[in-house]
Amino acid sequence: DADVTQTPRNRITKTGKRIMLECSQTKGHDRMYWYRQDPGLGLRLIYYSFDVKDINKGEISDGYSVSRQAQAKFSLSLESAIPNQTALYFCATSDLGGGESSNEQFFGPGTRLTVL
Amino acid sequence: QKEVEQDPGPLSVPEGAIVSLNCTYSNSAFQYFMWYRQYSRKGPELLMYTYSSGNKEDGRFTAQVDKSSKYISLFIRDSQPSDSATYLCALGTSYGKLTFGQGTILTVHP
Numbered sequence: 169d170a171d172v173t174q175t176p177r178n179r180i181t182k183t184g185k186r187i188m189l190e191c192s193q194t195k196g197h198d199r200m201y202w203y204r205q206d207p208g209l210g211l212r213l214i215y216y217s218f219d220v221k222d223i224n225k226g227e228i229s230d231g232y233s234v235s236r237q238a239q240a241k242f243s244l245s246l247e248s249a250i251p252n253q254t255a256l257y258f259c260a261t262s263d264l265g266g267g268e269s270s271n272e273q274f275f276g277p278g279t280r281l282t283v284l
Numbered sequence: 285q286k287e288v289e290q291d292p293g294p295l296s297v298p299e300g301a302i303v304s305l306n307c308t309y310s311n312s313a314f315q316y317f318m319w320y321r322q323y324s325r326k327g328p329e330l331l332m333y334t335y336s337s338g339n340k341e342d343g344r345f346t347a348q349v350d351k352s353s354k355y356i357s358l359f360i361r362d363s364q365p366s367d368s369a370t371y372l373c374a375l376g377t378s379y380g381k382l383t384f385g386q387g388t389i390l391t392v393h394p
Contacts, residue, residue: 172327199380208292210372210386211328218380226381258327262380271316271376275327 171195172276174259180282187246189279191259199262200242201273202226202234204255211258217242249283256280287311290373290385299394303360307373307385310354314383316376317349319358322387323369331371332358363392 172193181187191200198219203211203226213226215234223234231253235243246253257280260273290307297303305319316335320328332347334340340347348357356375360367373385 208386211384272330272333273382277327
């Protein structure tokens with residue numbers, strides 16, 4: 169079974185709709201991240217969480233919100249979707265253990281979101 | 285100016301060629317230097333990880349870091365069609381966050 173799972177894998181929605189993307193992990197990691205990927209722009213950080221009570225904005229948080237329901241679950245919401253939020257969204261996790269291992273991030277398979 | 289710049293390509297090479305992928309960066313606080321490989325319709329996976337200037341070799345892959353020039357490279361020797369993917373450099377500080385380059389799309393044709 170995959171260590172980092174994302175649901176749904178694909179979603180088409182309309183402008184103005186509320187959308188939630190979910191991420192679950194079985195790696196036991198404390199840190200979780202949400203990124204979006206656009207052609208030519210690489211991966212950009214939306215939000216990150218270093219533990220259940222810690223939520224931090226990333227580079228491009230406007231229009232997004234998150235919820236860390238448990239150590240293993242981190243959800244991303246688009247309260248009112250707009251077409252320029254059409255992108256590939258990735259969840260990632262990393263270990264809090266310190267040293268080199270705390271910097272490697274493990275990615276889920278991604279959610280392809282289209283906003284019409 | 286972006287903190288990390290990566291030539292997006294695309295790059296197309298024949299099988300067996302040596303491939304050079306590069307990133308430059310501006311923030312001296314970066315301490316960790318990684319290369320991720322992303323196949324189509326998949327999430328990125330860590331390929332190489334270094335934290336000091338110099339070279340690190342793993343099979344056909346060599347990661348090179350030059351902190352004085354703020355320049356990192358990934359070399360692929362004897363490239364194979366299975367190496368066709370997007371390659372992303374990722375740089376990290378001690379705070380546990382990574383900053384990614386734009387990604388280079390590589391195609392190795394038989």
